[in-house]
Amino acid sequence: MKTGVEKLTDVMAHFLGHTAIRLPDDVIAKLEELRDKEDHPLAKVIYRTMFRNQRLAEELQRPSCQDTGVSQYWVRCGTAFPYINELEDLLREATIQATFETPLRHNSVETFDEYNTGKNVGKGTPTVWWDIIPHSDQCEIYTYLSGGGCSLPGCATVLMPGEGYEGIVKFVMDRMTSYGLNACPPLLIGIGVGTSVETAALNSKKALMRPVDSHSDNPRAAKMEKLLEDGINALGLGPQGMGGHYSVMGVHIENTARHPSVIGCALNVGCWSHRRGHIIFDKDLNFTTDTHSHFVYEEK
Numbered sequence: 001m002k003t004g005v006e007k008l009t010d011v012m013a014h015f016l017g018h019t020a021i022r023l024p025d026d027v028i029a030k031l032e033e034l035r036d037k038e039d040h041p042l043a044k045v046i047y048r049t050m051f052r053n054q055r056l057a058e059e060l061q062r063p064s065c066q067d068t069g070v071s072q073y074w075v076r077c078g079t080a081f082p083y084i085n086e087l088e089d090l091l092r093e094a095t096i097q098a099t100f101e102t103p104l105r106h107n108s109v110e111t112f113d114e115y116n117t118g119k120n121v122g123k124g125t126p127t128v129w130w131d132i133i134p135h136s137d138q139c140e141i142y143t144y145l146s147g148g149g150c151s152l153p154g155c156a157t158v159l160m161p162g163e164g165y166e167g168i169v170k171f172v173m174d175r176m177t178s179y180g181l182n183a184c185p186p187l188l189i190g191i192g193v194g195t196s197v198e199t200a201a202l203n204s205k206k207a208l209m210r211p212v213d214s215h216s217d218n219p220r221a222a223k224m225e226k227l228l229e230d231g232i233n234a235l236g237l238g239p240q241g242m243g244g245h246y247s248v249m250g251v252h253i254e255n256t257a258r259h260p261s262v263i264g265c266a267l268n269v270g271c272w273s274h275r276r277g278h279i280i281f282d283k284d285l286n287f288t289t290d291t292h293s294h295f296v297y298e299e300k
């Protein structure tokens with residue numbers, strides 16, 4: 001019989017491994033929708049290859065993409081969750097366990113010392129962002145396998161107020177017409193708006209955690225999401241950048257308030273292999289996930 005810490009570590013290791021192999025339900029549905037809407041012959045071939053890749057990943061129990069990224073966790077943890085004190089250490093252990101069991105590619109290189117730890121952990125990795133939720137005993141964890149070609153190389157800037165919201169559009173479109181193809185389309189575009197370079201950057205990552213096809217609850221931001229989606233689709237990148245009518249799975253904007261003299265904005269791009277997971281534990285470690293309906297955990 002496992003202790004609570006051992007069980008939580010084991011569930012997280014298996015969940016992370018599962019997300020490396022099987023894409024989230026909403027991403028699969030969106031890829032099917034875009035595949036069916038494309039009429040370019042090459043786009044059809046690429047989607048067929050993607051779905052064959054996914055079928056083989058599950059049959060052979062291998063990762064969806066060779067770059068299994070850096071493990072990132074956004075934790076929304078209640079102050080009364082019984083494992084709050086152990087959580088960061090156990091997520092590190094879960095990452096090591098998933099690295100060897102799944103397996104995941106070794107993607108943690110100690111900076112300056114320049115050696116690969118071989119375990120996907122290092123100084124400050126995996127990345128853990130915390131939101132502490134008062135008066136709650138549950139814990140919600142977003143997992144993300146962040147690839148070196150997609151959502152690790154985001155970018156951020158702080159605009160002068162005179163540049164206005166048009167400045168955000170220019171910033172995004174300038175980047176999409178240059179580095180957009182660095183990741184494998186169709187892309188999920190995360191845009192963060194805030195008061196500084198770091199708040200905008202974190203907002204842009206959180207934007208990628210929203211369900212595909214969701215919209216900002218601010219009507220003006222939601223309108224900008226739609227306009228940017230149409231504008232980026234009009235670039236004609238298509239799947240894998242080989243041409244097509246649909247270049248994006250969606251555009252998500254997350255925003256927080258700003259100082260009147262600045263507009264911080266950031267761009268973060270998820271690729272077609274958008275390996276995000278979302279799992280929620282209660283205090284007894286019963287869990288639910290709304291991203292991976294096929295995830296089954298068997299305690300051994």
Ligand code: SF4
Pocket residue numbers: 065066067147148149150182183184271272273
């Ligand atoms: S952009 Fe995504 S699908 Fe392409 S190589 Fe990187 S992780 Fe894999």
